[in-house]
Amino acid sequence: MAKPLTKPKRKNPVLRTRAPMLPPAPRSRISLGLTSGAARGAFELQVCRDCGAVQYPPREACRECLSDRLDWTLQSGTGELVAHTTLRHAMENYFRERLPWRLGIVKLDGDGPHDAPSLIVHVHGDCAEPPARVRIRAMLDRAGQAVLLALPEKDTPHMSDDPQMRELTCDPKFRKVFVTDGKGPVGQAVVRAMIAAGSDLVWVGEAAPWKKIPGFEEIRALPEVTVVDLDVTNPDSVKRCAGQIGPKVDILVNTAEQHRAYSVGGRYGTENARAEMEINYFGLLRLAQEFGPVMMARGADTETNAVAWVNILSIFALANKPDQSTFSASKAAAHSLAQAMRAGMHRSGVRVINLYPGPLDVEWNQELRPPKVTPAALARSIVGALQGGAEDIYPGDVAKDWYERWRTDPKVLERELAHGE
Amino acid sequence: MTANPLLDMVRGISERKIRVIDLTQTLSPDFPQIELPPEMGQCWPFRLEEVSRYDDRGLAAYWNNFSCGEHTGTHFDAPIHWVSGRNLPNNSTDTVPVENMVAPACVVDCAKHAEQNADFLLSADFLRNWEEEHGRIPPRSWVLMRTDWSKRQDPESYQNFDEEGQHTPGPDTDAVRFLVEERDVMGFGSECIGTDAGQAMHLRPPYPCHYYIHGAGRYGLQCLTNLDLLPPTGSVLFTAPLKIKQGSGSPLRVLALVWEGWADSPAPV
Numbered sequence: 001m002a003k004p005l006t007k008p009k010r011k012n013p014v015l016r017t018r019a020p021m022l023p024p025a026p027r028s029r030i031s032l033g034l035t036s037g038a039a040r041g042a043f044e045l046q047v048c049r050d051c052g053a054v055q056y057p058p059r060e061a062c063r064e065c066l067s068d069r070l071d072w073t074l075q076s077g078t079g080e081l082v083a084h085t086t087l088r089h090a091m092e093n094y095f096r097e098r099l100p101w102r103l104g105i106v107k108l109d110g111d112g113p114h115d116a117p118s119l120i121v122h123v124h125g126d127c128a129e130p131p132a133r134v135r136i137r138a139m140l141d142r143a144g145q146a147v148l149l150a151l152p153e154k155d156t157p158h159m160s161d162d163p164q165m166r167e168l169t170c171d172p173k174f175r176k177v178f179v180t181d182g183k184g185p186v187g188q189a190v191v192r193a194m195i196a197a198g199s200d201l202v203w204v205g206e207a208a209p210w211k212k213i214p215g216f217e218e219i220r221a222l223p224e225v226t227v228v229d230l231d232v233t234n235p236d237s238v239k240r241c242a243g244q245i246g247p248k249v250d251i252l253v254n255t256a257e258q259h260r261a262y263s264v265g266g267r268y269g270t271e272n273a274r275a276e277m278e279i280n281y282f283g284l285l286r287l288a289q290e291f292g293p294v295m296m297a298r299g300a301d302t303e304t305n306a307v308a309w310v311n312i313l314s315i316f317a318l319a320n321k322p323d324q325s326t327f328s329a330s331k332a333a334a335h336s337l338a339q340a341m342r343a344g345m346h347r348s349g350v351r352v353i354n355l356y357p358g359p360l361d362v363e364w365n366q367e368l369r370p371p372k373v374t375p376a377a378l379a380r381s382i383v384g385a386l387q388g389g390a391e392d393i394y395p396g397d398v399a400k401d402w403y404e405r406w407r408t409d410p411k412v413l414e415r416e417l418a419h420g421e
Numbered sequence: 422m423t424a425n426p427l428l429d430m431v432r433g434i435s436e437r438k439i440r441v442i443d444l445t446q447t448l449s450p451d452f453p454q455i456e457l458p459p460e461m462g463q464c465w466p467f468r469l470e471e472v473s474r475y476d477d478r479g480l481a482a483y484w485n486n487f488s489c490g491e492h493t494g495t496h497f498d499a500p501i502h503w504v505s506g507r508n509l510p511n512n513s514t515d516t517v518p519v520e521n522m523v524a525p526a527c528v529v530d531c532a533k534h535a536e537q538n539a540d541f542l543l544s545a546d547f548l549r550n551w552e553e554e555h556g557r558i559p560p561r562s563w564v565l566m567r568t569d570w571s572k573r574q575d576p577e578s579y580q581n582f583d584e585e586g587q588h589t590p591g592p593d594t595d596a597v598r599f600l601v602e603e604r605d606v607m608g609f610g611s612e613c614i615g616t617d618a619g620q621a622m623h624l625r626p627p628y629p630c631h632y633y634i635h636g637a638g639r640y641g642l643q644c645l646t647n648l649d650l651l652p653p654t655g656s657v658l659f660t661a662p663l664k665i666k667q668g669s670g671s672p673l674r675v676l677a678l679v680w681e682g683w684a685d686s687p688a689p690v
């Protein structure tokens with residue numbers, strides 16, 4: 001059973017902060033299909049459309065019939081650990097610094113016409129000696145690429161504290177979290193969820209301190225919370241804040257958001273649209289410039305290293321919702337920037353997690369019909385994402401529905417949205 | 422003395438007989454901005470973005486781009502700002518007569534009242550009492566309401582919001598009508614974020630200072646500071662807004678000249 005993680009000792013300040021090393025990152029284009037699934041939290045393998053054979057490792061042509069019609073297909077992931085070993089020596093620096101490391105071979109369950117494949121996997125410490133029933137999960141590693149992890153068939157106590165598991169997750173437990181805006185309902189829910197998930201210290205940004213927002217004084221009074229001044233529209237404020245707490249942030253959750261609900265013609269002029277861009281896009285850019293480098297430098301800083309940057313985008317970032325036109329556009333801009341942030345930050349092992357929720361149950365969606373994602377549900381999704389191995393999350397039924405339609409054909413979705421869904 | 426009183430004035434300034442007092446708050450991103458209900462259009466706060474700072478963006482130069490609303494920081498309100506002044510001649514920052522940008526000021530000390538009651542309303546009777554002590558308010562002069570509100574350094578107490586909105590002092594309807602209709606003032610100035618009181622949306626009419634002052638083609642000054650350094654009468658203000666085409670107002674540097682007397686030197690002949 002995994003040893004429960006105890007609060008790590010404070011860092012010895014006379015020792016160098018080690019540079020973040022990454023597990024091997026190169027993958028073939030075909031192999032990135034596995035990453036594509038893992039990024040969404042899905043374990044997918046190619047399945048031959050002609051003979052039904054499940055493929056592993058990813059390949060161009062079916063291992064049984066040489067057909068090239070291979071479709072990435074969700075797998076149940078159950079199987080049997082048939083062999084395992086514990087690595088005690090490695091030439092790869094990433095593993096060398098994290099030894100010992102448990103590896104194994106898992107035979108997937110299968111009822112197809114062909115033999116189910118055997119997988120090379122990382123093995124959770126709580127998996128019994130082979131032969132043992134296990135679950136396979138596809139997760140992103142610190143390099144942002146998919147790896148497979150064998151988990152025990154049933155959850156075990158303190159499972160998430162397993163060192164190998166913790167390398168593949170960004171668990172808030174004993175980590176310091178920065179919630180950039182704690183005043184709104186989403187920010188407040190995120191703060192509470194992070195504390196419930198075991199975060200040691202939650203920095204909470206407060207803009208416009210004169211605004212009395214219900215619930216914020218209760219947030220301020222929580223013992224884990226420290227409120228800091230932050231207005232993401234003000235470069236000087238972002239710089240000051242980063243100077244003050246930047247080296248003490250392991251997980252940044254950007255909850256700062258401007259949201260109005262106007263069609264293109266529904267709000268004359270650009271003042272409102274600019275305000276949305278100023279916070280949703282430029283605010284993110286300012287945060288990325290000030291907090292990004294210091295977090296990247298701490299990608300391997302002891303057991304409570306910098307691990308994740310969380311962006312709350314919107315499913316409207318992928319396809320514009322016409323009656324929230326400018327909000328959608330600002331989220332599309334943020335989505336695009338977040339892709340670049342990912343490209344920059346993966347070198348440090350810091351994971352950029354993007355959430356694309358459906359409409360939230362907040363003031364500016366008052367006129368939308370349910371289903372709407374409550375702030376508490378969104379906060380749970382964030383914690384779930386941090387405790388898991390994915391980077392793209394689609395919370396809520398609307399988001400899942402739109403995402404599938406968008407993957408199938410963005411043009412069809414655009415037309416349907418133009419005609420009111 | 423020379424034949425040119427302007428040169429006397431300049432000499433007075435250089436010899437510190439005339440003090441120049443800055444009534445302006447520093448334009449800073451941290452200075453609070455007027456807060457309107459979220460569904461309304463918003464006036465931008467002051468923001469500063471570096472162009473370069475002797476770095477790869479420009480090795481030899483430090484400079485910034487700034488952005489703000491017309492009604493940001495210490496600022497001037499032109500008559501066109503309010504619906505009551507929208508059709509008046511010369512009602513915008515580019516057409517306000519420059520002669521109106523130099524005018525004497527009367528300072529009405531309401532500091533004690535504002536300290537006791539953030540919602541203090543300056544009344545016409547208060548002004549009449551002030552006149553008994555300091556003399557009649559001259560036509561075409563500024564009336565500045567000193568509340569020491571500018572001494573509230575942190576934005577939260579400066580804004581002073583609760584669930585019912587902002588609580589800051591200002592004039593009541595009768596006071597404004599008295600100043601405009603019976604005293605023909607140049608304008609009204611305040612240390613708070615607006616010339617009207619924080620709760621002035623509940624007065625009749627709402628925002629009476631904006632309504633009557635601008636309806637009469639007169640001006641407003643907001644977010645003033647250092648009013649405690651001015652005498653009740655006798656100072657002269659320089660209040661030139663930026664020449665924004667059809668501007669409704671503008672941030673500006675407000676300077677006051679205060680005559681200190683020739684006490685240390687021979688009196689002028």
